[in-house]
């Protein structure tokens with residue numbers, strides 16, 4: 241990037257509005273609640289806010305099922321409220337990125353209501369409709385036109401009795417997939433995107449954007465996935481489909497041409513490899529600025545995926561992150577994250593949310609934020625918020641978790657006890673408990689009955705307490721963000737792992753464009769040793785640590801306490 245794009249030195253904060261701050265006592269967060277908390281964002285020092293969807297929606301998948309792209313859902317407020325929030329953030333130099341969910345709509349979107357009304361409706365081909373498989377009883381298991389499974393359990397096809405055909409939904413049955421092969425669909429989406437840019441927003445986070453191109457035969461046929469079981473797999477046929485880059489480049493031309501500067505375009509790309517990442521983010525290709533990879537978020541998945549978490553092998557994490565650092569170094573850019581609304585809280589997942597919550601949360605933050613890329617902070621991550629640790633199935637709200645539990649019970653795969661354990665480790669609801677603002681009732685999130693349980697540890701883990709404690713997770717994130725703003729090496733320096741085979745220490749250097757940095761994080765509750773590289777350890781300056789006193793440094797030999805993080809700068 242020459243000169244480097246503005247987002248190479250930016251930090252993005254993700255707000256999941258329904259769990260951020262409630263202003264009207266209905267127990268669900270809303271836009272006027274965001275206005276109450278802008279000082280928190282300013283104190284943290286973030287440059288961009290990304291809002292998870294606030295559009296009109298039946299809320300089947302908490303807003304990722306949109307029924308009107310050009311209106312705000314009443315539970316979040318009004319378009320006027322949104323304009324006020326955007327203006328308030330812009331006044332403070334904070335950009336606003338909206339969530340773009342265009343792989344699918346809600347089944348209550350007028351487009352789908354028309355499409356399903358009859359086989360010859362002009363919008364029939366705006367979605368994926370297919371007759372039952374030859375010779376199969378309509379509506380019976382296996383009659384679907386492919387064996388594709390939904391990401392939310394069960395088949396990816398729903399039988400529509402009125403017209404005797406199935407429609408495709410990679411997610412819930414209330415989220416029918418749009419047919420991007422149809423130019424009318426693409427035109428309608430580009431119109432909507434321009435409408436949002438005209439309202440002054442600063443970019444988009446594009447939901448599962450690499451699923452929009454499906455592999456279709458000349459005769460319109462879709463092929464079975466290669467996974468086993470009745471509803472085998474859809475990833476083989478819906479990830480990075482044949483026209484994906486064509487569509488993204490067309491979108492870039494139709495929507496962003498001539499208004500590109502100052503925007504942030506980040507794609508959510510499950511299943512993308514580093515090579516895909518280069519194709520998406522090489523500026524010369526005019527597609528996206530950066531993408532969220534999932535590779536590092538699947539390293540602790542057993543065969544059962546997110547509900548079958550295993551201990552993390554740190555060497556695998558280091559290798560994956562280093563591959564993405566190297567792969568996008570000379571062309572493209574990394575989005576850096578541990579947390580979002582779909583992932584368990586990182587301090588519970590890769591750290592220690594008990595005795596060493598503060599140390600492990602700040603260590604994890606230091607390691608991530610010192611990589612080359614744009615860091616994303618998910619609401620509450622800056623407080624070291626932990627998983628929910630729910631102990632009842634009725635505590636859960638997320639459709640993915642609820643359907644997983646229903647399927648697992650229906651097939652007797654897991655006992656209820658095993659199910660509670662699986663969800664407690666892997667459910668997306670771990671990230672969706674209300675932000676913990678203070679030690680008061682409902683953690684200051686709502687004066688009403690919260691839509692989902694508030695974590696009882698809010699009495700000690702909360703923004704008010706952390707703002708008052710200079711050693712808190714909050715202030716550590718604030719220092720990391722300031723360091724990125726101030727130090728060009730953090731922003732653009734080369735990345736190189738140190739002691740890649742060390743099973744418990746994540747160490748690396750950043751160099752070029754200024755004094756080199758050496759970063760080390762102890763991913764264990766035991767003392768560890770590592771050798772300082774890239775500088776004379778004895779003369780290095782301690783830029784940032786997460787213990788009150790400096791680490792043990794004898795020459796180049798660095799001793800790390802449990803979950804200790806250290807950033808050294810060459811003299």
Ligand code: TEU
Pocket residue numbers: 301304305341391411447448508510546581582640668
């Ligand atoms: O997530 C897509 C996605 O990859 C995750 O849902 C993941 O595949 C799933 O949790 C399986 O473990 C995006 C949004 O971030 C998510 O909240 C939506 O539910 C989904 O798309 C559909 O819009």
